[in-house]
Amino acid sequence: MSGIIQLLPDHVANQIAAGEVVQRPASVVKELLENAVDAQATDIKLVVKDAGKTLVQVIDNGLGMNEDDALLCFERHATSKIRQAEDLFALHTKGFRGEALASIAAIAHVELKTKQDQHELGVHLIIEGSKFSAHSAAVLPKGTSFSVKNLFYNIPARRNFLKSDVVEFKHIIEEFQRVAMAHANIHFTLIHNGSELFNLPATNLRQRIVGLFMGKTNEKLVPVQEETDLVQVQGFVSKPEFAKKTRGEQFFFVNDRFIKSGYLHHAVLAAYEGLLADGTQPSYFLYLQVPPNTIDINIHPTKTEIKFDDEQALYAILRATIKHSLGHLMWRPCLISIAMPIWIRLIILKTNLQQFPPYK
Numbered sequence: 395m396s397g398i399i400q401l402l403p404d405h406v407a408n409q410i411a412a413g414e415v416v417q418r419p420a421s422v423v424k425e426l427l428e429n430a431v432d433a434q435a436t437d438i439k440l441v442v443k444d445a446g447k448t449l450v451q452v453i454d455n456g457l458g459m460n461e462d463d464a465l466l467c468f469e470r471h472a473t474s475k476i477r478q479a480e481d482l483f484a485l486h487t488k489g490f491r492g493e494a495l496a497s498i499a500a501i502a503h504v505e506l507k508t509k510q511d512q513h514e515l516g517v518h519l520i521i522e523g524s525k526f527s528a529h530s531a532a533v534l535p536k537g538t539s540f541s542v543k544n545l546f547y548n549i550p551a552r553r554n555f556l557k558s559d560v561v562e563f564k565h566i567i568e569e570f571q572r573v574a575m576a577h578a579n580i581h582f583t584l585i586h587n588g589s590e591l592f593n594l595p596a597t598n599l600r601q602r603i604v605g606l607f608m609g610k611t612n613e614k615l616v617p618v619q620e621e622t623d624l625v626q627v628q629g630f631v632s633k634p635e636f637a638k639k640t641r642g643e644q645f646f647f648v649n650d651r652f653i654k655s656g657y658l659h660h661a662v663l664a665a666y667e668g669l670l671a672d673g674t675q676p677s678y679f680l681y682l683q684v685p686p687n688t689i690d691i692n693i694h695p696t697k698t699e700i701k702f703d704d705e706q707a708l709y710a711i712l713r714a715t716i717k718h719s720l721g722h723l724m725w726r727p728c729l730i731s732i733a734m735p736i737w738i739r740l741i742i743l744k745t746n747l748q749q750f751p752p753y754k
Contacts, residue, residue: 415497418556419446420565422502422542425494427573430454431580433538436596439583445559446566447545455537458510464517468504468524470496498542500524501549505541509534523548571606572652575645575679578602603630603679607643610636616723618680620715624688624707627715629680633723634666637674647681648689653700661709665716680712 416422423440430438433456443449459467470493498504499521509516509532516534520527546553556562563586570592574582578599584592594605604612614636620627632643644662646653662678663670670676690701702708 415494416501416545418565419450419545419562420569422446422450422498422545423452423566424569424573425498426450426452426540426542427569429494429540430456430538431573431577433457435537435580437581437583439585440570442563442566442584442586444587445562447553447556447559447562449541449543450545451539451541453537453539455535458516458537459508460510460513461517464506464508464519465526465529467495468499468521496524501552502545502547503543505543506538507532507534508538509536511536572645574606575599575602576647576650576652576681599628599679599681600630614677615679616719618716618719620711620718622711624684624704625711626683627680627712630678631662631665631680631716631719632677634669634676634720637666637670637676639674641675643677643679644675645679648700649683649686650681651700652698654698655700657705657709658712661712662716665713665720669720678716682708682712684708 415425419442423442423446427438427440430452433454435454435456437455439453441449441451441453500523504519504521506519506521507516515531518528518530518532518534520529546556567584570582570584574580574592574594578601579596581596582592582594583590592606594602597605600612600615603615614632615630616633618627618629618631629647644659646655646658662676662680666676684702688703
């Protein structure tokens with residue numbers, strides 16, 4: 395007599411896993427962009443059609459894969475990032491679970507073209523619902539082109555839950571911004587429905603932020619920088635007068651990985667105490683570098699939440715660093731030329747002290 399517990403077929407298991415990893419087209423964008431970064435690409439192009447419902451394609455000039463790796467990368471828990479459990483606490487890459495490509499291939503039509511520099515020919519694969527329908531050698535440039543077409547074609551219920559193209563594309567823009575901001579040294583391009591929306595050459599951090607958000611971004615940025623044994627902090631916060639009603643432009647990166655942290659967000663707000671109008675939020679673009687063994691990023695499928703060893707110390711350092719930068723900004727109008735007569739300098743100093751009291 396057979397029992398009631400049975401092993402799921404691979405294609406069913408992959409579709410279930412896809413429910414965690416691939417929630418919308420933006421999830422595919424995140425995984426493919428991060429893979430391209432991990433492949434040491436210096437030029438990454440994202441091509442999207444119909445807000446990713448019809449096509450998400452990422453083309454890079456990275457290391458590429460040989461034939462064996464190209465076939466194996468679609469297996470569940472196949473990864474080049476870790477070899478043992480201890481590696482989870484010494485990660486320097488984006489993806490590591492080895493579920494993303496298998497999950498994507500289970501719910502879409504996937505085309506992979508990849509070639510390593512040392513090989514004359516590359517590999518061309520076509521997969522539909524986890525099944526290989528084509529496998530051949532091909533003349534290709536170095537790097538990888540990964541195309542995901544007709545997302546959720548075999549799970550109509552999931553496809554029906556997708557929002558409008560405007561909403562889905564907004565999520566894609568957010569994922570693109572997060573990866574592009576974390577890697578200003580890489581050239582990123584975004585094309586949607588044949589129109590080039592972003593063309594971001596490799597540059598410095600400030601120019602990358604300005605290139606993504608444009609407008610008056612450059613004039614509102616205040617540099618933030620501090621280095622301790624626990625953490626290295628750099629980036630920018632906005633001047634108080636540029637605070638907004640919404641929380642749109644707020645980004646934390648830890649070891650070049652975008653994260654969400656309500657606790658660290660509170661530290662930023664605490665640094666602005668007394669400087670913001672009621673109901674407004676500052677913008678910030680903050681990059682934290684910490685020893686990999688002091689964090690655990692394996693606590694959520696999207697890897698946007700991190701557990702810190704000493705969160706309270708990070709809070710204090712971040713708050714003090716931002717407060718110092720803002721305090722320096724507030725005192726700038728008090729600078730006086732030493733060439734002025736002493737009596738004029740005293741009058742200006744008295745006026746400035748009344749207008750800008752010492753920062754506490």
